Amino acid sequence: MLNCKDASRLISEGQDRKLSQREKIGLRLHLWMCDSCRLFEKQVAHLRQALRRGWSGGDLPTDKQLSEEAQERIRKVLKEHSNDDSNSST
Amino acid sequence: MSISEPERWLEEHGSALYSFAFLHVRDGHRAEDLVQETLLAALKARERFQGNASLRTWLTGILKHKIMDEFRRQSREAPTPDSPEDAWDAAEARRAAENFTDSGRWSQPLTNWGDSEQNFSRDQFWSLIEQCLAALSPRMARLFVLRELWEMETEEVCKEMAITPTNLWTTLHRARLGMRQCLEKNLCA
Numbered sequence: 699m700l701n702c703k704d705a706s707r708l709i710s711e712g713q714d715r716k717l718s719q720r721e722k723i724g725l726r727l728h729l730w731m732c733d734s735c736r737l738f739e740k741q742v743a744h745l746r747q748a749l750r751r752g753w754s755g756g757d758l759p760t761d762k763q764l765s766e767e768a769q770e771r772i773r774k775v776l777k778e779h780s781n782d783d784s785n786s787s788t
Numbered sequence: 789m790s791i792s793e794p795e796r797w798l799e800e801h802g803s804a805l806y807s808f809a810f811l812h813v814r815d816g817h818r819a820e821d822l823v824q825e826t827l828l829a830a831l832k833a834r835e836r837f838q839g840n841a842s843l844r845t846w847l848t849g850i851l852k853h854k855i856m857d858e859f860r861r862q863s864r865e866a867p868t869p870d871s872p873e874d875a876w877d878a879a880e881a882r883r884a885a886e887n888f889t890d891s892g893r894w895s896q897p898l899t900n901w902g903d904s905e906q907n908f909s910r911d912q913f914w915s916l917i918e919q920c921l922a923a924l925s926p927r928m929a930r931l932f933v934l935r936e937l938w939e940m941e942t943e944e945v946c947k948e949m950a951i952t953p954t955n956l957w958t959t960l961h962r963a964r965l966g967m968r969q970c971l972e973k974n975l976c977a
Contacts, residue, residue, distance in 0.1 A: 701892030710961035714935070714942045715953070737898040741968050744901060749917070749936050758848065759914035762807040768820045769802060775824055776794040779831055 700728040705735045709742055794831045801847050802827075808848060811918050812855045812933060814926075822858070826851040852938075856948070859930050863949045876925050884962040887969065904975045920970035924963055931956060932963040 700708070705728045708721055717725070729736050764772075805826060809819035829850050830837075837846055889895050908916065921929045931949065934940045935956075940948075946956055 701888075702894050703888040703892040706887075706965065707961050710964050711957045713964075714957055714960055734894045734898045737900060738894075738968070741898070741901060741972075742964055745964070745967060745971065746936055748913075750939060758804065759807040759811055759911065759918075760804050761911040761915045761918075762803060762810050762819075764802040764806040764820065764823065768806075768823075769798060772798055772802070772820070772824045772827060773795055776798065776827055776831060779828055780794060 700724050702728075702732060702735055705729070705732065706738055709735065709739045713742060713746065793834075794827055797827055797830065797843065797847065801844055804844060805847060805851055807914070808851060809855065811914065811921070813858060814918075814922055814929075818858075822851060822854050825854050829854075859934070860948060862926070862930065863951075876927065880925055880928060880959070880962050884965050887965050899972060899976050901972070901975055916971070916974055920967050920974075923970055924966050928959055928963045928966070931959050932967065935960060 705725055708717060708725045711717065712725075729739065802823060805823045806819055809822040809826075810816065813819055813822065826847060830847055833850075837843070887895060921933070924932065931945060931951075934945050934949070935942065942953060942956055945951075946953055949956075951959075
């Protein structure tokens with residue numbers, strides 16, 4: 699009989715590979731009796747879904763600001779390279 | 789092209805690129821460097837930009853290539869004496885084992901998350917994910933991100949990161965246990 703530790707491993711690996719028939723049956727039996735592992739199975743699927751959908755917004759993170767100093771530094775580098783470019787092409 | 793075009797990219801997309809980079813490399817300076825490298829690469833390749841994709845998507849695509857290079861480099865890096873790979877591994881294994889009692893049952897009851905994420909804004913969600921990723925070992929976080937965020941196939945992750953499937957499965961299992969625990973703590977607080 700599987701314990702929760704084994705079951706959680708199979709639940710996780712089920713997200714990454716095809717489980718064997720034997721593993722599937724063992725897991726199903728365990729889940730039938732175990733509320734906690736059913737919750738774990740839900741949470742794992744939930745986490746994947748939320749990440750892939752970018753949670754509710756369906757978008758990438760925008761929670762950070764590039765500092766003024768960094769912007770200034772990058773602006774300078776971009777300018778230098780734009781100039782290189784036009785010099786080399788003439 | 790006007791000289792100010794790349795500067796406009798920086799102004800309009802710099803912070804979004806920075807946020808994206810930071811989520812992956814967890815280091816402000818490194819993230820800034822990646823934004824710079826991305827915009828430089830974009831400047832060089834600007835005639836290849838197809839107007840039918842959004843500029844943000846195009847720039848993010850370039851940034852993803854840079855991040856992948858960084859991940860490959862990190863995964864190839866020899867473990868340093870003060871953080872040998874097997875010490876990380878032992879710590880990861882110990883933390884995963886803490887989820888269970890000696891008889892293999894959950895040591896803490898799990899809770900039903902329901903729709904608790906509905907209470908989170910996009911930025912709150914990402915900073916929570918970032919916080920939880922930071923609690924994983926760098927190696928675990930890398931593999932988790934490639935698999936769950938980038939949706940790479942397991943074979944591809946193994947090839948790129950030069951690890952065996954068994955190693956990947958074990959690491960992802962531990963990563964999911966860690967992420968789950970961290971999210972539960974914050975979602976249901």
